[in-house]
Amino acid sequence: MSNPPENMTRRRLLMAAPLAGAAIVGVGFWKMLSGMQHGSFNPHDINAPVLNRPVPDFSVPDQAPGQGFSAQDLRALTQPVLVNFFASWCIPCLAEMPTLMGLKDDLTMWGIAYKDRPENAAGFLKHSGNPFTRLGSDRDGRVGIDWGISGVPETFLIGPGGIIRWHSAAPLDVDTIRGTLVPLLESLKKS
Amino acid sequence: MMLSRLSALFLGCALLLAPVLVLAVDDPAEMLPNPQEEARAEAIGSQLRCLVCQNESIEDSSAGLARDLRRVVREHVAKGESNRQIMDWMVNRYGNFIRLSPPLSIGTLLLWSMPVLALLLGLTTAFFAYRRRNAAPAAPPPLTAEEKARLADLTKD
DSSP: OOOHHHHHHHHHHHHHHHHHHHHHHHHHHHHHHHHHHHTSOOTTOOOGGGTTSBOOSOEEOBOTTSOOEEHHHHHTOSSOEEEEEEOTTOHHHHHHHHHHHHHTTTSEEEEEEESOOHHHHHHHHHHHOOOOSEEEEETTSHHHHHHTOOSSSEEEEEETTTEEEEEESSOOOHHHIIIIIHHHHHHHHHO | OHHHHHHHHHHHHHHHHHHHHHHSOSOGGGSOSSHHHHHHHHHHHTTBBOSSSTTSBTTTOOSHHHHHHHHHHHHHHHTTOOHHHHHHHHHHHHOGGGBSSOOOOHHHHHHHHHHHHHHHHHHHHHHHHHHHHHSOOOOOOOOOHHHHHHHHHHTOO
């Protein structure tokens, strides 16, 4: 005959199994949601393939008031550079500009005007301030496709040697800079 | 009354036709002159996700980026590249997310085979539970002398 106490433990274990399953799913969801809150997990981030790869082959002609650049320029770098795609017709880009202006003394920034008339892009920078030390124009959006952008603004952090270290498809804000960008820059400096 | 029915019928027909009209590219000038190449470009484009309006293919979407990507696909088709090469070019830039039908990988294989795996697991569990229940109960151990004496005592009557 089967032992009654043994049967009871078995029954309790079977009862606990669905609870344990639910607990695991719950922890998974909690991790996902807290990741979304801290910015370490973004379900809409479609641009993952470029990370930790060298910048694509491209070159952008001069955009007033700056000088254009190419993949070679980025690969020759020894310091991190932030590459920002923007456009004068893009409202989030306008909203992002004060943040970039506040960052320009600490981090070199190069800009690419995406699908924009050169005179409009120049006017935009005159109006909002120009945080970029070099500026290129991607009039037909082809360079944007090579970088895998799906809209503006998009920002890439290029590490020494032209490796893409970080990417954001959303306008930069102070929280992202403090929480993600600054720690990343520090770890890049160390290595 | 009659009129409203007629107009409802007309509207219904227009709604039925609408998807056919939407499937066409925005501007006929975009299309390749060679109908075979154009058909191939459309087949590739209908497998590529528009990254702006994420549940539409680039052939269905009017977003600026979709138009640009359609043009890129047509340029590559005109150059004589294979469907595979063009798909790889896109995946290289936008990741597997751009493919409307995801490729076979460990993750997708596990996802797609999950119903079968769950069914198999359930069937195995049910099989063993059934066998256990129907197994002949083991013969009870023989009574000890003490128990025999007690039994005899109880059934003495």
